[in-house]
Amino acid sequence: DxxxxxxxxxxxxxxxxxxxxxxxxxxxxxxxxxxxxxxxxxxxxxxxxxxxxxxxxxxxxxxxxxxxxxxxxxxxxxxxxxxxxxxxxxxxxxxxxxxxxGDWKPQPVTLPAIPPVTASSAAGSSRSVNILSRDLTQTHLRVGHLSLKEDDPDYFALALLGDILGGNSFTSRLFRDVRSRQGLAYSVGSRLVPGNRGPGAFLLYALTKGSSTHQALASMLDHMERLRQEPVSDDELQSAKDAFLNSFVFSFANAGLIVGRLMALEYYGLPKDFLQRFRDSVVKLTKEDLLRVARKYLHPDRVIILAVGKDDDFEKPLSTFGQVRHLPLKPGG
Incomplete structure (x- = not known):
């Protein structure tokens, strides 16, 4: 009822x-x-x-x-x-x-169409640098751009590439360099947000001191560019594959998880064997595959950058990354 x-x-x-x-x-x-x-x-x-x-x-x-x-x-x-x-x-x-x-009568359902993304910053040909000033000791950084949908054949390779960059927290490039070696961030990482009803997104994030905001951001962008310039190492590729395959089994740890995933696949119109295809595709990926998708789908020169923090504390102006817009925070924002 x-x-x-x-x-x-x-x-x-x-x-x-x-x-x-x-x-x-x-x-x-x-x-x-x-x-x-x-x-x-x-x-x-x-x-x-x-x-x-x-x-x-x-x-x-x-x-x-x-x-x-x-x-x-x-x-x-x-x-x-x-x-x-x-x-x-x-x-x-x-x-x-x-x-x-049985008494609940069916009727046709038409969901509202999701319009195409037309935000000028998302479709731009240069970086969009945005600062939202808040009186904080730390800066919350977000960097990224639109990406492919989950049913794209290249989704599997880009997902693994994201793990190498910042998805596998303790072994990722961002964690080992930006956090551990340089000590620039309390937390740092990346993730590929799958697109289903609309486009997905490739996202990098970090929480850093105000006085290290510029350096942390520069390092994040450098790592993004490096993925486009040279193949990942054999060890990185195998480690990322092993981590994925080891975590894959937990997708089927109990009956509730299994039925939930099957329902999600049906809801988004993905094939029932999508997860198995995911696993099989990851196993076959090569360094050349990852380099190809990096060059095709990663664009550090066209990312959207958002820094939420006290810009007076930044060690260098973020205008070195592109023209800066200062965003207002609306009530309840």
Whole structure:
């Protein structure tokens, strides 16, 4: 009943709205949260579904009638995926599900189309350097650009390349150099954000002292460029493969994880054997494969850079990386 005919009790709706508004008011308390949200706006555009964020105004406008209408339009058997796992008799379970949901009438569901990303900074031919000034002792750095979708044949190679750069925390280049050797960052790394409904992103991040912001950023960009200039070592390639294969088994550690991953694959329209293809593709990757995708998909000369911190403390101006924009932090941002 809660799924098919929720009550949306007015008092509970108002309680949820107040809690959401309070959470928005507290957003400025988290510098990392600011960096994440503002970077997504720069990457996808502030009005794009992948970059847009809720505001006190938008949450306050929501009515119970809006929730009822949204549920009526999108919560229907035609738009849901149900996963069941455990020790049961399959025919008996299917019979029980039909009895439970049999009266719930299906109707066509058309999800809103996700528009293309048109943010000028994301599609630019040069770096976009952005500073959001906050009175902090540390600087939160975000560096990156749009990337490929998860169903792209090159996704597997780029994912492994990201592990070598900064994904495998203790063995990655960024960790060993920027953090351990130079002592520039408390945390540093990279990750490939898979694109499904829209484009993905290749992201580097770091938390550094204000007085080492420029040097940390320069080192991150140098490592990104180095991947384009020369192949990774044999040891790096094998270590990254081993780490991936060792972690791969944990994707199937229990029945709940398995059914959850299968549901995600179906939701995003990926083949059921996608994870096995991922594993098989990673095993076959060569240094030449990684160099090719690095040159094709990594663009340190066209990245979006965001620094959240006290720019007066930066040891050098970030204008050496490109023209700087100072971003305002809107209330509740």
């Amino acid at each position: 809660m799924l098919s005919t929720p009550a949306f009790e007015p008092a509970k709706v108002e309680l949820e709205k107040r809690q959401a508004v309070e959470a928005i008011r507290r957003r400025p308390d988290s510098p990392a949260g600011i960096a994440g949200r503002e970077f997504r706006k720069l990457l996808y555009g502030a009005d794009h579904p992948l970059g847009r964020e809720s505001t006190i105004e938008t949450v306050s406008r929501i009515t119970r009638e809006d929730l009822v209408a949204f549920h009526r339009q999108y919560f229907t058997p035609s738009g849901l995926i149900l996963g069941v796992t455990g020790d049961f008799d399959k025919p008996a379970m299917l019979d029980a599900l039909r009895k439970t949901f």
